[in-house]
Amino acid sequence: MTSIKGPAPAPTSFPGSEKLRIGIVHARWNSEVIEPLVKGAVESIVKAGVKPENIIIDSVPGSWELPIGTSRMIAGSQIQASSNANDLMGGATSLLDGEASTTTPTTPKKSSGPLDAVISIGVLIKGQTMHFEYIAESCCQGLMRVGLDTSVPVILGVLTVLTEEQALKRAGVGRQDGDKGHNHGEDWGFAAVEMALKTGK
Ligand SMILES: O=Nc1c(NC[C@H](O)[C@H](O)[C@H](O)CO)[nH]c(=O)[nH]c1=O
Numbered sequence: 001m002t003s004i005k006g007p008a009p010a011p012t013s014f015p016g017s018e019k020l021r022i023g024i025v026h027a028r029w030n031s032e033v034i035e036p037l038v039k040g041a042v043e044s045i046v047k048a049g050v051k052p053e054n055i056i057i058d059s060v061p062g063s064w065e066l067p068i069g070t071s072r073m074i075a076g077s078q079i080q081a082s083s084n085a086n087d088l089m090g091g092a093t094s095l096l097d098g099e100a101s102t103t104t105p106t107t108p109k110k111s112s113g114p115l116d117a118v119i120s121i122g123v124l125i126k127g128q129t130m131h132f133e134y135i136a137e138s139c140c141q142g143l144m145r146v147g148l149d150t151s152v153p154v155i156l157g158v159l160t161v162l163t164e165e166q167a168l169k170r171a172g173v174g175r176q177d178g179d180k181g182h183n184h185g186e187d188w189g190f191a192a193v194e195m196a197l198k199t200g201k
Contacts, residue, residue: 010044010190017049020196023115024055025069026157027122029062036171037121037157037185042085044189052085056115063122063158064135067142070120074152114152116196119188121157123167136160153195157188 022045026038038057045055060069120143126132139158147154161167168174169181 007187007191010187011194014048014193014197016197016200017193018051020050020116020193020200021054021056021113022050022192022196023070023073023118024057025066025073025118025120026057026059027061027063027066028059030123030125030167033123033159033167033171033173034121036173036183037123037159037188040172040183040185041119041121041157041189041192044186045193046085048190048193050193055085057085062135063124063139066120066122066139066158067146070118070143070154071146071150073118074115074146074150116200117153117155117192119155119157119192121185121188123159123171124161125164125167126160126162132160151199153192153199155188155192155195157185159184 024038024041026034028034042052042055042057046052056073058069058073060066122139124132124136124139136158140156140160143154143156143158146152159167159170161170165174165176169179170184172180172183172186174181
């Protein structure tokens with residue numbers, strides 16, 4: 001029996017999306033999964049009509065820092081992006097290369113103005129201790145709070161998985177049983193644009 005789980009199909013049109021500014025804050029832990037998730041989200045956001053230069057991307061060390069990193073990105077109305085989707089789409093630098101995400105980009109595109117939604121992306125993989133549970137709970141509660149406190153939609157892009165293969169499959173890069181899985185980043189991108197339009201000023 002096929003699973004009934006999964007998101008409803010995303011809307012096919014997003015009128016007004018050309019004016020939107022969308023943020024992405026991603027953790028740098030488990031970067032082999034983070035990278036396809038970020039790329040999938042960016043591709044969906046662009047497909048929905050948002051200009052690449054209006055997609056502001058930044059990173060934090062790990063998922064524990066996602067709530068404060070997301071809060072600071074929303075608060076900073078003048079954002080000198082550590083990168084934006086032009087870099088990613090152009091392949092100029094890997095956003096997840098430790099260097100790129102901490103050094104100022106060669107040709108930063110200034111981007112200013114309030115953000116209409118933010119996607120917070122992290123990958124938590126259960127280890128042998130309770131660390132996973134504490135970070136996962138705090139991170140999710142924190143992200144919910146940032147969204148409610150700021151009235152800027154915060155899309156939950158945090159995978160909380162029990163095995164590496166579960167993470168890889170949810171980024172569309174699964175390695176086992178010939179099933180690459182589905183890139184959840186693509187869904188988060190569409191959710192961000194939909195919520196930005198629904199809550200727009
Ligand atoms: O431990 N595992 C993980 C992790 N730990 C680091 C934590 O988020 C934080 O950056 C440090 O504790 C410093 O504050 N961060 C993740 O994103 N995924 C993990 O699987």
